[in-house]
Structure formats: C-alpha cells, structure tokens
Amino acid sequence: MEKDVDLLKKANIYYDGRVTSRNYTDKNGVVKSLGIMLPGEYIFNTKAAEKMEIISGKLEVLLSGMESNWETFSMGSEFEVPANSSFEVKVDEITDYCCTYL
Amino acid sequence: MEKDVDLLKKANIYYDGRVTSRNYTDKNGVVKSLGIMLPGEYIFNTKAAEKMEIISGKLEVLLSGMESNWETFSMGSEFEVPANSSFEVKVDEITDYCCTYL
Numbered sequence: 193m194e195k196d197v198d199l200l201k202k203a204n205i206y207y208d209g210r211v212t213s214r215n216y217t218d219k220n221g222v223v224k225s226l227g228i229m230l231p232g233e234y235i236f237n238t239k240a241a242e243k244m245e246i247i248s249g250k251l252e253v254l255l256s257g258m259e260s261n262w263e264t265f266s267m268g269s270e271f272e273v274p275a276n277s278s279f280e281v282k283v284d285e286i287t288d289y290c291c292t293y294l
Numbered sequence: 295m296e297k298d299v300d301l302l303k304k305a306n307i308y309y310d311g312r313v314t315s316r317n318y319t320d321k322n323g324v325v326k327s328l329g330i331m332l333p334g335e336y337i338f339n340t341k342a343a344e345k346m347e348i349i350s351g352k353l354e355v356l357l358s359g360m361e362s363n364w365e366t367f368s369m370g371s372e373f374e375v376p377a378n379s380s381f382e383v384k385v386d387e388i389t390d391y392c393c394t395y396l
Contacts, residue, residue, distance in 0.1 A: 193300055193301065193302055193303070194300070194301045194303060195300050196298050196299075196300070197298075197299055197300075197301050198295055198296070198297050198298070198299075199295065199296045199299050199301055199318060199328075200295055201295070201296060201328060201349060201392055202349055202350070202390060203328070203330055203349070203350075203390045205330070205388055205390070208332075208388070209330060209332045209388040210332075212314070212330045214316070214328060216301060226301075226303060226305070226316060228305055228307070228311060228314045228330075230310075230311045230312075247303060247304055247305070248304070248305075286307055286310070286311040288304060288305045288307070290303055
C-alpha cells in the first residue's frame with residue numbers, strides 16, 4: 193500500500209488498451225505510474241529516465257542504443273531506462289508494473 | 295485528481311487481463327477502485343453495493359434479478375448495482391471507470 197498519494201483518475205491507454213496505466217504522485221512528490229501490459233510486443237519512448245518494477249508477470253526487454261541483449265524480468269525484479277531513449281518489450285505473461293520517473 | 299488516497303499497488307486482473315482494476319481508499323475512508331474494461335462481454339458479482347462512474351468509453355449494462363433492460367452508459371454517466379447481485383456488461387469501446395463501494 194502506498195499511503196497519502198495523489199491519484200489521477202483518468203487512465204493512460206496505449207496499444208488499443210493492451211497497455212494501460214494511471215499516474216500518481218507519492219507523498220514525497222515523486223511521480224509514478226501503475227500499469228498493466230497484456231501479452232504482446234511494444235515499444236516505449238522515455239522523456240525522463242524510468243525505473244520499472246515488475247509487480248507480477250514476465251517480460252523481455254531490449255534497451256535501445258546500447259550494446260545490450262534481450263533480458264527477462266519477472267515478479268520482484270526491476271530495470272532502469274535512460275532519459276530520452278526507447279525500449280522494446282515482449283510481454284510473455286500479463287505484467288503488472290510500477291514505473292517511477294527518475 | 296484524488297488527493298491523499300491510500301493506493302494498493304497490486305492490480306486485480308480478471309478475464310485474462312481484459313478487465314483490470316486497482317483498489318484505493320480515499321481521504322474519507324471510502325473504498326474505491328479504478329479500472330479498465332476492454333471490449334467484450336463480462337459478468338460481475340457484487341458483495342457491497344457499487345456505484346460505477348464511466349470516465350471514458352461506452353458499455354451496455356444489464357442488472358440481474360430485476361425487470362430491467364440493457365442500458366447504455368458512456369463518459370460522464372454512472373449507474374448503481376445492488377449488494378449481493380450481479381450485472382452483465384457488453385463493452386463497446388474501451389471503458390475507463392471508477393467504482394465506489396457503497
């Protein structure tokens with residue numbers, strides 16, 4: 193449970209609703225979103241850097257512009273994405289996540 | 295924006311993720327959830343009575359056990375469902391909603 197947050201009621205809806213999220217600001221003023229990704233392949237662009245925590249589910253991630261490989265993340269793991277970049281995901285199982293804008 | 299709420303991070307996931315929601319408690323102690331329904335047909339059971347506010351989207355609703363007909367709801371409209379009952383929905387357009395447990 194996150195206590196004392198300011199929650200925006202309206203959802204963000206992407207990819208025909210296969211990716212959705214809601215924004216909130218925690219009690220320390222940090223902007224975050226909680227979201228769900230259904231199985232599929234997606235590309236996201238960042239403005240701020242992001243920390244992605246996987247609450248449940250399983251996905252593979254490829255960060256762009258780096259000599260990186262696809263990495264798999266599941267419940268309890270997290271990854272960071274640089275500002276002004278993009279990342280590809282392949283969602284293997286319905287993924288519930290928390291994104292913190294850094 | 296709903297200020298000073300306690301937000302449960304883990305999502306509720308139904309119907310293979312085509313219906314998802316997150317629970318929170320508002321600053322007056324009222325329990326609510328914010329959710330998304332993707333197009334499809336679903337049945338939900340209630341324990342507490344519920345007020346459903348449609349933030350965006352469009353769906354048809356049939357309350358059970360009443361001499362009622364299918365009724366259409368869209369952005370800005372709301373309906374109430376009695377406790378210990380059920381309702382059927384046909385989601386025509388991705389529906390973003392807020393449910394208040396009465």
